[in-house]
Amino acid sequence: MDDNNDLFVHTVHGAGRLLPSGDRWNSIELDYNFLSTSSHKDDHFTNPPSLYSKSFTYNLTITDKSHFKRFLYIFIALLLTIIFLVLLLSFLPHKHHDSLPSTNLPFTLKQALLFFDAQKSGQINNSLVKFRGDSGLQDGHYRQINTSLAGGFYDSGNNVKFSFPTAYTITLLSWTVIEYHEKYEAMNELEHVKDIIKWGTDYLLKLFVPSNSTATPNLIYSQVGSANISSSSENDMSCWQRPEDMKYARPVSVCGGASATDLAGEIAAALAAASLVFTDRKSYSLKLIQASESLFNLVKNSEKKQTYTMDVACGGEASNYYNSSGYLDELVWGATWLFFATGDHSYLGYATDSFDSALSEELVPDHGVFYWNNKLAAIAILILQVLMTRLRYLLDPGFPYTTVLTKCSELTNNLMCSYLSAPENFSMTPAGLILLKPNSSTSLELASTAAFLTKLYSDYLDSIKVEGGACGDDLYSLDDLQNFAESQFLIR
Numbered sequence: 001m002d003d004n005n006d007l008f009v010h011t012v013h014g015a016g017r018l019l020p021s022g023d024r025w026n027s028i029e030l031d032y033n034f035l036s037t038s039s040h041k042d043d044h045f046t047n048p049p050s051l052y053s054k055s056f057t058y059n060l061t062i063t064d065k066s067h068f069k070r071f072l073y074i075f076i077a078l079l080l081t082i083i084f085l086v087l088l089l090s091f092l093p094h095k096h097h098d099s100l101p102s103t104n105l106p107f108t109l110k111q112a113l114l115f116f117d118a119q120k121s122g123q124i125n126n127s128l129v130k131f132r133g134d135s136g137l138q139d140g141h142y143r144q145i146n147t148s149l150a151g152g153f154y155d156s157g158n159n160v161k162f163s164f165p166t167a168y169t170i171t172l173l174s175w176t177v178i179e180y181h182e183k184y185e186a187m188n189e190l191e192h193v194k195d196i197i198k199w200g201t202d203y204l205l206k207l208f209v210p211s212n213s214t215a216t217p218n219l220i221y222s223q224v225g226s227a228n229i230s231s232s233s234e235n236d237m238s239c240w241q242r243p244e245d246m247k248y249a250r251p252v253s254v255c256g257g258a259s260a261t262d263l264a265g266e267i268a269a270a271l272a273a274a275s276l277v278f279t280d281r282k283s284y285s286l287k288l289i290q291a292s293e294s295l296f297n298l299v300k301n302s303e304k305k306q307t308y309t310m311d312v313a314c315g316g317e318a319s320n321y322y323n324s325s326g327y328l329d330e331l332v333w334g335a336t337w338l339f340f341a342t343g344d345h346s347y348l349g350y351a352t353d354s355f356d357s358a359l360s361e362e363l364v365p366d367h368g369v370f371y372w373n374n375k376l377a378a379i380a381i382l383i384l385q386v387l388m389t390r391l392r393y394l395l396d397p398g399f400p401y402t403t404v405l406t407k408c409s410e411l412t413n414n415l416m417c418s419y420l421s422a423p424e425n426f427s428m429t430p431a432g433l434i435l436l437k438p439n440s441s442t443s444l445e446l447a448s449t450a451a452f453l454t455k456l457y458s459d460y461l462d463s464i465k466v467e468g469g470a471c472g473d474d475l476y477s478l479d480d481l482q483n484f485a486e487s488q489f490l491i492r
Helices: 066-091 105-118 163-186 190-207 261-277 282-300 328-342 345-353 355-360 383-395 402-420 443-463 478-489
Strands: 007-011 018-020 028-030 219-224 252-256 468-471 474-477
Touching: 105 190, 163 190, 163 219, 163 261, 163 443, 190 219, 190 261, 190 282, 219 261, 261 282, 261 328, 282 328, 328 345, 328 355, 345 355, 355 402, 402 443, 402 468, 402 474, 402 478, 443 478, 468 478, 474 478
Parallel strands: none
Antiparallel strands: 007 018, 219 252, 468 474
């Protein structure tokens, strides 16, 4: 109690009552009034005190509010922190349990297609990727070169535009639409993927400049942007700036038509395949076919055939990233797609006649692998082994194609067997992802193409009422093929 007759009290846990305190710093100050106000002087004697505890009603007033305010501040701060954490957790993506892989294919497909939207170069209108804007609008204007090469796609995480992998990508995307356009439509992504394909074909049409006189050679543009790691100028490979911020002239690599046989075959394949995607736009489809035929016939009839990376001016820098090991697989690839686009059996004849020669060019490490450098895993071992198998079963072209189509069918079956017995033939991750080239950084790409072609082959067999195949004495069913394809997309 102080000079003002104020009593300081505190509580002790478990006491259940207030106890006197001699220190005002660990107590609260009370004004109290609990004495009886009875007017009877003898009440004390007539009503003696109880031997038991008595309850009093008294008014508590907090006169020193500093501790009370401190308590309120701490309480409010803790409450706000809890609210913040709850909101943060609600917005964070939820991790799927390892045993329950996501099967939300529409969402997965949309996200995959958004990658291509994010890689677009040129004038961007109403992009689904809101942080992307116009870029590379002056591409094609460099030194003595004065043409429009705006458009296309940037490569990976850099700002270079490589023509060779771009053409391969458009061919493969077109193939998926040709085979599974109903699936795209069911997931409301058909127009989306067609927009991406057209963005690519519009750019590919700019890359080939046919000769208009004997003095003007045929030209193919193989690259826009610098990928020379030793160059002191602006480097679009190592400088990962936003493409929207590029304010400098970008180098252009130019090939003579005959010095880029593989690149020409790849672009021809892309344009021919895409023409089948745009059959509802007849004039545009025809434009793609005409450009494809012009380019293919140019290199097919050339006496000097070579890969584009052999010419330093054409593909010198690209050889560090997309080095082509041969050109015959691209010519067979282009011819096959031109046959499907035009129905001209001369293209089919060229593809079948060149089949064995293309096989002889395949590198041993690329056996059974389908990617931008090896179409034999998709032509000789997959394209000619799948598309030509389709011809054999669905269109039955007959002589003189029977022998080569039988061979393709056998090669395709052997490839399917290698996938189905993957642990014996290829390395795999503990969760089951096939590693066709274990030392490569493109494991997902290669597993995806293997899954796609397995699914495709399964569907072809199903369409002709074939229930499966055989790997020696072991049989496999369509479900086995389907399960392998799904396993590569649903890796845990």
